[in-house]
């Protein structure tokens with residue numbers, strides 16, 4: 765397993781898609797660290813826009829206004845030891861974007877076609893020079909259809925709710941049952957929307973992580989990437 769000396773020209777892009785709470789972001793970040801790649805959390809971009817709109821009192825039904833406001837928005841993703849920081853218009857919004865309110869509204873804003881076009885454009889720019897691990901819902905199908913490695917991560921609704929519950933660690937007053945209901949609802953909205961729905965790319969590797977630990981999942985993905993890179997030489 766030789767990573768040293770991997771030149772810029774050998775770099776690949778890795779797309780990680782899957783439903784809410786499948787562990788994509790933790791895994792994607794670790795894979796990026798292992799390969800010395802850049803991690804791009806696209807969900808955080810949709811969340812930052814949602815937080816902004818909710819703060820400004822702009823409903824997801826008013827798509828015209830949403831698009832108008834989004835046009836002048838500056839979103840930056842900055843690496844941080846605990847994950848990724850999201851800055852919006854020069855302000856660090858990382859602490860706000862995972863609130864229950866943002867989580868329950870984000871799918872509605874993510875359905876707005878023009879907003880997706882703007883964010884997809886930004887995401888493609890971030891991956892232009894390769895060496896990116898990008899996680900989301902439509903990365904392998906729409907954002908980076910030419911990504912060299914595509915992973916579709918899933919886990920049962922029960923397991924995903926449990927992971928979110930443990931992640932929140934009492935920070936919000938919400939029961940495990942309510943989280944299960946919310947996740948199932950979000951799955952439905954993400955899968956049924958007309959523009960870029962959550963869908964497994966035909967050439968993606970499907971990983972059901974219900975009974976897998978994070979490090980085990982990371983290992984499978986990294987091994988696959990390395991085999992791919994070795995195969996290309």
Ligand code: DC
Pocket residue numbers: 784785806807808810811870871874899900901902903950954
């Ligand atoms: O991965 P996440 O839970 O942080 O994503 C938040 C929401 O953003 C999710 O409900 C769907 C939406 N999303 C999307 O539509 N497309 C992406 N590429 C990433 C996220």
